[in-house]
Amino acid sequence: MNTPISLAELGWRPLFQQALTLDQLDSGVIARVLGVDRDRLLLRGEQSQWHEPLEKRWHDVAIDERPTVGDWVWLQPDIPGTLTLLPRQTLLQRVASGTEPKPQLLAANIDTLLIVSSCNADFNPARLERYLALAMEAGAMPVFVLTKADLSREVDHYREAAQTLHASTPVVVLNALDRSAVDQLKPWLAPGQTVAILGSSGVGKTTLTNTLLGEGRFSTAGIREQDAKGRHTTTARQMVHLPDGGWIVDTPGMRELRLGDASDGIDRVFDDIVELTRHCRFADCQHQGDQGCALAAALEQGTLDPDRLQRFLKLKRESQHAQQTVWERRKRYKAFGKMARSVQKAKNEKKR
Numbered sequence: 001m002n003t004p005i006s007l008a009e010l011g012w013r014p015l016f017q018q019a020l021t022l023d024q025l026d027s028g029v030i031a032r033v034l035g036v037d038r039d040r041l042l043l044r045g046e047q048s049q050w051h052e053p054l055e056k057r058w059h060d061v062a063i064d065e066r067p068t069v070g071d072w073v074w075l076q077p078d079i080p081g082t083l084t085l086l087p088r089q090t091l092l093q094r095v096a097s098g099t100e101p102k103p104q105l106l107a108a109n110i111d112t113l114l115i116v117s118s119c120n121a122d123f124n125p126a127r128l129e130r131y132l133a134l135a136m137e138a139g140a141m142p143v144f145v146l147t148k149a150d151l152s153r154e155v156d157h158y159r160e161a162a163q164t165l166h167a168s169t170p171v172v173v174l175n176a177l178d179r180s181a182v183d184q185l186k187p188w189l190a191p192g193q194t195v196a197i198l199g200s201s202g203v204g205k206t207t208l209t210n211t212l213l214g215e216g217r218f219s220t221a222g223i224r225e226q227d228a229k230g231r232h233t234t235t236a237r238q239m240v241h242l243p244d245g246g247w248i249v250d251t252p253g254m255r256e257l258r259l260g261d262a263s264d265g266i267d268r269v270f271d272d273i274v275e276l277t278r279h280c281r282f283a284d285c286q287h288q289g290d291q292g293c294a295l296a297a298a299l300e301q302g303t304l305d306p307d308r309l310q311r312f313l314k315l316k317r318e319s320q321h322a323q324q325t326v327w328e329r330r331k332r333y334k335a336f337g338k339m340a341r342s343v344q345k346a347k348n349e350k351k352r
Contacts, residue, residue: 002048010044011109011194011247016072019086024074028082033071033108034239041067042238055081064093068105069237069249070194090139092196095258095322103260107196107237107249112188113140116199116208117162119152119173126311128165129269130257131198133315137265140196143170143188147204150175166269176204181211182244191245198251209250214243259315260322270312276304287313 006012010032017025034049035042041052052075058066065085067073072086088108096104113135117123128144135142144162149155155173162171174181188195189212197205239249259266267274273295277285281292287309289296298304 004047005044007046008192009245010046011111011192012072013089015089016086020074028074028076030072030074032239033067033069033073036067036069036237041073043073050077052077052083055083057081058083063103064091064105066105068108069239070108070110070196072109092134092138092140092198093260094134095260106198106251107239109194110138110140110196110249111193112195113138113142114145114185114188114195114197114208115142116145116147116197116203116205117158118148118203119146119155119158120148122200122203123158123161125161125165127200127257128162129311130259130315132166132169132269133259133262133265134198134257135265136268137259137262141188142166143172143185145185145197145208146171146173147176147208149173150178174208176208176211179211181208185212186244189242189244189246189248194239194247194249196249196251206250209240209248212242212248213240259318261319263316263319263323266312266315266319270308270315273304273309273312 007030012030012032016030020030029045031043031045031052033041034044036054038054040054043050043052054067067083067085068091071088074082074084074086076082090110091108092106092110092113093103094106096102113131115128115131115135117128123146132142144165146155146158146162152158159171159173163169172184174184182189197209199205237249237251239247242248276294276298277287279294280287280290282290285293287293287295295304295309299306299309
């Protein structure tokens with residue numbers, strides 16, 4: 001695709017330009033990352049789209065410092081080693097599965113996160129709150145999108161349930177196969193805007209993406225309606241251009257979303273509970289039946305949903321654990337670096 005396109009149409013913001021000097025603007029090219037393979041990037045600049053080799057040095061830096069879908073980069077295409085990652089406006093990331101959790105980047109510079117669930121057994125408040133915290137921690141605007149409205153007799157129930165999770169988050173109920181979905185989501189799909197779609201497998205994310213694109217570009221698979229379990233149909237993140245000028249990132253479905261350090265996002269999702277904690281008698285209240293705990297008082301008065309409180313406390317514990325894990329990992333890296341320098345110093349002294 002070599003049709004000229006302006007940086008503004010690609011989603012460029014004046015904020016990004018502050019990271020570049022006038023000399024860089026004159027001597028290099030600005031491009032956006034549309035896709036990432038292990039050894040190369042799919043880049044889109046004003047004049048063309050191309051694959052750029054990803055040098056080995058990028059595999060040696062911290063994961064959250066590597067290019068991901070939606071990033072902006074500066075480079076001199078004919079000069080190896082010039083690729084520079086520009087500061088991000090937003091960054092969606094989760095904790096990858098494994099015995100030693102590591103960050104997994106989902107997308108960068110996202111304006112809106114469409115959190116997709118369906119009007120059936122897939123609807124899970126705890127999961128949706130996780131997605132909501134992820135969006136708010138990243139700085140992206142969240143929008144709940146409830147699919148399969150045409151197959152449910154309880155659409156109003158699901159709409160109200162989603163709205164109670166966070167009153168200021170828009171809720172859109174639609175049929176992902178219907179072209180009217182484009183009009184329903186149009187406020188967030190303006191030219192130069194970038195949206196990402198996130199949700200579990202089988203909720204209709206890929207179907208919705210195809211509808212927004214106006215073509216069946218991505219393959220889909222059905223779900224078992226008795227338990228709403230789906231299969232992963234999207235296997236890699238990629239950013240594609242929408243007919244009306246916006247950009248969309250379709251992400252792989254996920255059974256579980258493990259949050260990293262998302263304390264700010266969690267506090268914003270549960271802002272009503274956070275406000276209550278300010279009335280606890282002691283600043284270090286653990287909210288586990290402590291004397292003078294405002295949350296315990298609200299539970300007793302029936303003004304606080306106990307299930308919602310437990311979800312809040314669980315996410316806070318998970319976030320605190322993630323903070324400790326990052327600190328411990330950095331401590332180990334620092335210790336290893338110190339040891340390596342000591343060994344090198346000993347070798348140098350031995351050569352003298």
